[in-house]
Amino acid sequence: GENVEQHPSTLSVQEGDSAVIKCTYSDSASNYFPWYKQELGKGPQLIIDIRSNVGEKKDQRIAVTLNKTAKHFSLHITETQPEDSAVYFCAARWGNNAGNMLTFGGGTRLMVKP
């Protein structure tokens, strides 16, 4: 089955700096890669996702890049703010059928210092 590795497990940055979180996956058939943000006491919220037919996707300060050959994808947050502090999870899914399961990475705790 699919295996998703996420690094780093914790990341501390200064407000205004950029943050990068990386994930690798094992199943070359995976073609959907979402990122979730989980704030303390809340459920995971989808912040951005990418499908395997594109290499990069941006939404304001957030971007995701995908390297299918190397089987890794990354989340980039620019101009970090204290409210970006949360746990971030990457995930991967194969096939176009949502009945196929998402496999999650282990999570990254991001701390943005004011």
Add this chain to the structure above:
Amino acid sequence: SAVISQKPSRDICQRGTSLTIQCQVDSQVTMMFWYRQQPGQSLTLIATANQGSEATYESGFVIDKFPISRPNLTFSTLTVSNMSPEDSSIYLCSVVGGQSLSGTQYFGPGTRLLVL
């Protein structure tokens, strides 16, 4: 996106008892899932809640411990049976939005369970 609510939001229970968690979605959805998130850990899929039929459980989870119901396309329940302290976790309902089989997946706010 789908708006998901869960009840209760948190509970403290005694070992040996059972707790039923409800998940309500504001629109009909194709897929509903139940996840467990142990303290400081990632998300683990318990089962897929199938409308009108028995749930599909992942390895390590059984129906006797985690019975699930899904009577319609907007509602599901998860029961944590005969609880022990090891069941202390966040339980999350998740759905794939709308009727699309390739849709994005959303999560509810979670139910925080502490078993004493």
